[in-house]
Structures are given as structure tokens and as C-alpha cells.
Amino acid sequence: MFDQILFFFNALLQQTGAANLSLGNLVMIAVGGIMIYLAIAKHYEPLLLIGIGFSCIVANVPGPPDVPGGPPVSALLYVVKEGGLFHYAYEGVAKLIIPPLIFLGVGAMTDFGPMIANPKLVILGAGAHLGIFVALILAKVVGFDIHEAGAIGIIGGADGPMAIFVTVKLAPHLLGPISVAAYSYMALMPMIQPPVMRLLTSPEERRIEMAQLRRVSKLEKLAFPAVIAIIVNLFFPPVAPLITMLMLGNLLKEAGVTERLAKTAGGALMNIIIIILTVAIGSTMAADKFLTWDTILIVGLGLLAFVFGTASGVITAKIMNLFMKTKINPLIGSAGIASVPIAARVSHIVANQANPHNHLIFHAMGPNLAGVFGTAISGGIMLALLGVQ
């Protein structure tokens, strides 16, 4: 009888996930917990980290095997596998439906005035992308093929939708780790960027105050989306879907007669997409898939890409200062890495710590917005050079 009780208890245990919990699962549950902690306690991009962190935790709580003798399947994977809610969420990411919709929402929420007001600073949007190429070359050196290396490099563009877009085109099998690395590092920029920025600037440079930006007229703001959409569609067709949607969203905002549409694109629609996107990304973080050598390399290379991107942005700004009569604060250079508006906020905060009278946010938004175009241009040229449509 005792044997029978033990047998039934054992059978019951096998029906739960407890018997299948691995050390890797515990590590990833801790990673998810840290993400939620940073979101709530430190306010590091809670819109991204809450969803990614929570689904990372649940993806690592194993359930019973799906089929007798098979691997354990987490409850989250039941909704992620075919027929489940988040299967379609992930398909939305993988089939490139969600990234253009994110850009539509970003466009509807963004004032491109700071970029139009100071066109000299758009060059920082290219200067801060050295990280893409450092990561690309290193990825090739450690053994990834050229398409995979290109997809890993684009993490350094610090633009989640663009990273997803380029990865799906170049190396769709790496979509999980690359999107996790891109979005996690974007959220962690307030930790990654400041040490690099301080290392490369003197206290005097960080204290530089910049003159107020000129006022940009409504006519200029109305012309901007159409002009940029024409340029990008003309010269960078591989990435045109994203930038076209970005510009459509912006025109909805600036037109003045489509307030309802702009509000929906930048509000309710954007919120729905964020929920879907973060859960879709977090659900790929199961230990058995995530704790692999390739993923660890990708995450490491992504970090290097962010560090080098930040550094090259600051250095480009310092080089510009050699030729400019009115000096710019080199801290705005790091905002050229994209990741709107996180990188601009970091520039503002670091400058404000050096000089409490310094309010760099609007100045940093110019290079920050140019960084979006810089990443798109780099991605478009990369796809074209690799012969990918």
C-alpha cells in the first residue's frame, strides 16, 4: 500500500512542472525578476521590461511534458504554440506586421522639430553607429556567417523594430536572442551609457550649455514626413516599410485634422502592440533555448555594440566641436544611437548632473531622431550589399 501511495505521488509530481525545474530555469527566473525590479524600483523603461520580465519568468516555469516522455512545456508555451494567443503575437513579430505598426505609433507621438531645427546635428545619427560595425566584424570573427553577423550588428542601432526587421530578413532563426538583446539593452541604457559618456568627456565639456533651438513652423513640420518618405523610398527600398509608417504616423500628428487617428496610433494601438511585443519577446527566453553559447555571444556582442555606439557618438560630437564656432555639448552625441527617447533622456540627465542649469533634452532629441534614420540607412545599405530584398 505504501508503495502504491508513493507511486501515485510520483505520478502526480510528474504531472506538475516541479519535477522538471532546472538550474537554467532558476537563472532565467532570476533574470526576469531583475528586469521587473529595474522597471519598478529604478523606472528603467517599465513599458518594456515588465512584459519581457514577467513572460521570461513564466516561460521558465516548466509544466508537464506535452507528450509522454517529451520535454517539459511551460504554461506560457501552451499559449505560444500554434493555436495559442501568443503564437499569433509572435507571428506578428516574425512576419513583420508589428514593427511597422510600432513605427506608426512612434511617428504619431514624436515631434521632429528638434531634428529640423538643427540639421548640423543629424550627422551624429550616423556617427553613433560604429557599434553596429564593431559587433558585425566581431560576430564574423567568432564564427557567425555574414548574414547572422549583420543581424547581430544591427543590435547596435538601438532600434528594436529595425533590429527585428533586419534580423527577419537576414537570420530569422536568431530573432529571439537578437530582439531580447536589443530591447533589454535599450531599457538598460541609463546604466550602460553614462560611464562611457563620462569617461570620454571632461567636466567642462559636460557643463557646456547650448543656445535655444529656433522655432520650427507648421509648414516645415507638414513637409517633413513627405520629404523623408520620398528620400527613403527612393534610396533605401529595403527599409522603406518602416520609415514610411513612421512618417505616416507623424503626418497624422502634424496634420491637425486627424487627431483621432494620431491618438489611436500613438495611444491605444501602441499600448496593445507593446503588450504583444514584450510578451512575444519574453516568451522566447526559456532556459533551454536561451542559455546557449550562441545566445550568450549575441548578448555579449550586443552590449559591445551599445558601448561602441555610445563612444563613437560622443567622439563624433567632439570632432564636430573642432570645426564649429559655437560648441555643442558632446553628451548629445551618444543620443545619436537612436532608442528614442531613452538615449536623449540619458544625455539630458548626465549633463544636468554636471550643470543643474543644463537642459539638453531638446538638443539631444535632434541626434536621437536622426539616429532612427541612421539605423534605417545602415540597415538598408547592409541588406542591399548582402543582396537581400
Next chain:
Amino acid sequence: MIPDSVYGAILLSVIDFFLSFVMIAGIGVVLSLFPYLNRLGEVDEKKLREGGH
């Protein structure tokens, strides 16, 4: 087009980085012409919202 080697990765990076600078500088030049748009007149935002333009 680009060889799948470290040399190819360096080549891709150099071309891409250089062209990115050229293209984004081109966008900067276009943007520097934007103030001339204001010579066409001013858009009245209030009228725009009311459908007056």
C-alpha cells in the same frame, strides 16, 4: 556580393559606415533648406484644425 569572410565583414562595415555618413549628411542638407519653405507663407494651425486651409 560580399564574401562570407572576416574580410567581407570589414568591407561591408567600411562601405556601410561611409555611405551612412554620406546619406545622413544628405538628409541634413535637405533639412537645412526647410526654412526657405516659410517664404511660401504661414500655416494657421487654428484654421487647419477647423478645415479652413
